[in-house]
Amino acid sequence: MDKIRKVLLVNPSRFLYKEICVPPVVLGYLASWIMQHNDVEVKISDEAIGHNAINDINSFKPDLVGLTAMTEFSLRAYEIANEARKRKILTVVGGKHATVLPEEVAEHVDIVVRSYGELALSEIINGRRDRIIEGKRIEDLDMIPPLPWDLLEMHKYLKSYENAHPFASVFWPSKLGFIMTSRGCPYKCIFCYNSSEDRKLQFMSPQRVIKDIIELKERYGIESLCFLDDNLFSHRKNLKELCALMIENKLDLKWMCASSVNYVKEEYLEMVKEAGCVQMSFGFESGSERILSLLKNNMFTIEDNLRAIRLCKKAGIKVAGSFIFGIPTETESEIRQTIDFIKQNSLDSVNIQHIKPYPGTELWNLCKEKNIIPENFSWDSYDTRSFSDIFSYKELSNFLVEAVNSSNQYTLRRAISRIKSQPQIVFRMFYDPRFTHIIKKIISNLLKSFKRVRAD
Numbered sequence: 001m002d003k004i005r006k007v008l009l010v011n012p013s014r015f016l017y018k019e020i021c022v023p024p025v026v027l028g029y030l031a032s033w034i035m036q037h038n039d040v041e042v043k044i045s046d047e048a049i050g051h052n053a054i055n056d057i058n059s060f061k062p063d064l065v066g067l068t069a070m071t072e073f074s075l076r077a078y079e080i081a082n083e084a085r086k087r088k089i090l091t092v093v094g095g096k097h098a099t100v101l102p103e104e105v106a107e108h109v110d111i112v113v114r115s116y117g118e119l120a121l122s123e124i125i126n127g128r129r130d131r132i133i134e135g136k137r138i139e140d141l142d143m144i145p146p147l148p149w150d151l152l153e154m155h156k157y158l159k160s161y162e163n164a165h166p167f168a169s170v171f172w173p174s175k176l177g178f179i180m181t182s183r184g185c186p187y188k189c190i191f192c193y194n195s196s197e198d199r200k201l202q203f204m205s206p207q208r209v210i211k212d213i214i215e216l217k218e219r220y221g222i223e224s225l226c227f228l229d230d231n232l233f234s235h236r237k238n239l240k241e242l243c244a245l246m247i248e249n250k251l252d253l254k255w256m257c258a259s260s261v262n263y264v265k266e267e268y269l270e271m272v273k274e275a276g277c278v279q280m281s282f283g284f285e286s287g288s289e290r291i292l293s294l295l296k297n298n299m300f301t302i303e304d305n306l307r308a309i310r311l312c313k314k315a316g317i318k319v320a321g322s323f324i325f326g327i328p329t330e331t332e333s334e335i336r337q338t339i340d341f342i343k344q345n346s347l348d349s350v351n352i353q354h355i356k357p358y359p360g361t362e363l364w365n366l367c368k369e370k371n372i373i374p375e376n377f378s379w380d381s382y383d384t385r386s387f388s389d390i391f392s393y394k395e396l397s398n399f400l401v402e403a404v405n406s407s408n409q410y411t412l413r414r415a416i417s418r419i420k421s422q423p424q425i426v427f428r429m430f431y432d433p434r435f436t437h438i439i440k441k442i443i444s445n446l447l448k449s450f451k452r453v454r455a456d
Contacts, residue, residue: 008065009067010056011047013076021156023046023147023178026068030066032147033122053065062084064089069093075379078105078108098113100197100359102132111130112131147212176223181227184200203238225253229257232258234263236268256278257272257280258280258281264307264311273317284321285323288337309347322353324354325399329389354396
């Protein structure tokens with residue numbers, strides 16, 4: 001058996017993300033762990049920022065290719081694995097899709113790792129060759145070495161916010177860093193991968209987290225920070241200690257995080273606000289009580305969502321909300337309740353998507369029961385298919401556009417209001433290099449719209 005000396009870790013993608021692109025932190029932690037415990041050279045190939053994994057295989061010449069993939073990118077992962085196997089390179093796939101459908105994935109690769117990856121990958125490097133491996137978790141997350149930022153093209157992630165929403169990029173610092181402090185989620189939403197397996201909630205210590213944040217700030221000069229945790233508020237003692245450390249170290253960072261609405265309490269919002277929190281993200285999902293109850297397994301109500309919005313606005317923290325359209329059995333009236341919720345609550349940022357039923361989730365089972373998922377279903381078709389039993393993809397897209405326009409109208413009104421109250425902002429904008437980028441983007445979009453009108 002040949003010794004593993006070079007490992008290529010791959011984040012497959014069918015798209016080049018031109019807006020906010022999140023570093024593949026899961027691959028980063030895999031890399032830091034195996035480098036600490038094995039004598040290996042590691043390279044990370046992230047196709048989301050323009051890398052080509054097959055080209056990287058040819059140039060790096062690894063002994064092992066490890067891939068992680070969400071369901072919609074699984075076919076691309078198989079394509080890369082096939083090219084590696086042609087070159088007699090050992091292939092390993094982990095991640096959510098592999099955890100739920102290990103037998104399918106095993107048809108395309110040498111080894112499948114279910115669930116946690118660090119310990120299993122280290123064992124594979126040292127000779128383990130089981131076809132399907134049940135990964136064991138590292139009990140203390142502080143034992144995982146810091147992310148090896150030098151393996152990532154950090155300039156492509158740090159400046160990605162410049163291409164985001166025009167008004168957001170004017171009022172936000174450009175260098176946006178990312179960090180993850182925990183694993184798992186305490187809830188079982190029917191559409192989420194977290195509902196497909198029982199994972200113990202795990203947390204890094206506040207002391208470890210603050211060290212990682214300070215490194216990002218000192219090394220890359222980040223001005224803002226996004227916590228990637230499913231629910232940063234789920235360990236309140238840790239959150240309190242972390243906020244105290246951020247204040248004590250005078251980090252002067254604006255940051256955002258996600259939480260479930262039931263964790264929102266006035267005293268905690270005041271605390272995170274003082275520590276630099278400017279925006280919180282919630283999965284509101286629907287303006288319909290029935291659909292929300294279906295999606296969230298009766299855990300939350302519309303009033304819970306409204307309460308979280310009120311408390312955040314009172315604390316001076318912006319609110320971002322995510323919503324889903326096209327849930328099986330959802331009617332037009334219920335979709336319009338969601339659009340009305342967006343209109344009436346003046347959210348600062350909105351993310352709206354068609355429903356995507358992932359294998360292993362309760363939603364997947366519901367769609368199968370209603371014969372919404374065809375037998376010849378391709379994992380590549382998530383972005384072009386309706387999973388509603390009532391509406392077509394085109395009809396859902398029209399609803400989605402209406403909802404997005406409602407959100408954009410509020411964002412524009414807010415920006416104009418701020419300029420009226422602080423006219424000096426206009427002068428600062430002209431000296432901000434991002435402003436030129438925004439103007440170009442607006443003009444480009446107008447020209448595209450004009451061409452479409454002429455074509456029609």
